[in-house]
Amino acid sequence: MNDWSIVALTLRTAALSTLLIVPPALAVAWLLARRTWFGKSLVETLVALPLVMPPVATGLILLHLLGRRGAIGGWLHRALNVDIVFTWRAVVAAMMVMSFPLLVRAARVAFEEVNPRFEQIARTLGATDARVFATITLPLAARGIISGMLLAFARAIGEFGATILVAGSIPGRTMTLSLAIYNLVQLGRDPDAFRLLGYAVVIAFAAVWIAEATTRRHR
């Protein structure tokens, strides 16, 4: 497997995972920022869990949920004949779970920074909640959200622990940059591992740098 296909698989899965978490992460972030509800602190804690739990523990949970005998994986297999575990879909799933808290946190802060006065005035001008969100809240929080998406993307690029459990390290199918680096080190091919490390650093650096620049301009 050449370097490019490893980089391409990593970029594709990380980008897809980031796009897939945007709608639920924005919904959760908005609810946490703008509403008071029963069970809010429980959801806050649950959302933050993947940040503090050992990634392999998260991977183990995913393995049981997404496997053919798991609640989600079993249903997907029976209903749609789709398997998750040890496929690229498992890579995406692991990336999604691990980067979700980062996007929720960034989006929540971004929503909280939007002056609620603007939303109130928009409502007095006849706007529905959906229009207020689309035309006031979202554009004003956009920079923070984009910055959060880039951080989530960078986190997905570096994902290792959960991925190796739920997706394995199958060349050409599930072997992302992190997994390939680990494999190469195991095989004693350090120079090759360092070459891949270089790609990983460049991608992560670019994502974090753009995220920081976006936030700085916002300030």
Next chain:
Amino acid sequence: MSVVLRDVVLPLAHFTLEVSVAMSARTTALYGPSGAGKTSVLELIAGLRKPARGSIAIHDRDVTSLPPRKRNVGYVPQDDALFPHLSVRQNITYGGDLDDAVINVLDIAHLLDRGVERLSGGERKRVALARALLSHPQVLLLDEPLAGVDTELRARVLEHLVRIRDEFPIPMVYVTHDLAEANVICEEIVMMEKGRVVRE
């Protein structure tokens, strides 16, 4: 009656607002010292606060349980709250279509394509007034529209407010702590102190 608040109760940080008042004049000033609860009354009428008790009616329609978007009020808060990411044109057409009469009365035609961050204090007030007027409100709620405007510009903004009063048949509730200002603009003055109406 333009606006009627009947036995409205709203607990606030330092006192409980308890108001019963009928505003029937074309222009009513809510006059009183800072912290009297004047802004809270405007927010109650606009639907931005919910009373613990009591009812609110606008033109004989009970709006107590209606959300702000269904109350048909034009609210101009003290801080303008112009949408910072939108141009003047986008701000003022947020709630309705452009109307030359409003643009001309407020003299903002030359500002339409500007970003709101490039407006002076007086221009911001006029744009906020235009935004409220273009939503075709049944009642205009103005919260200290001259606050933060320097002395030189006050006369000009006041002049625009008088023109709005005279040229658009929309009842106005005007919050101020300046009695002279209230006398220039308003036909009726409601005096408030510590959350209560002390004189009408």
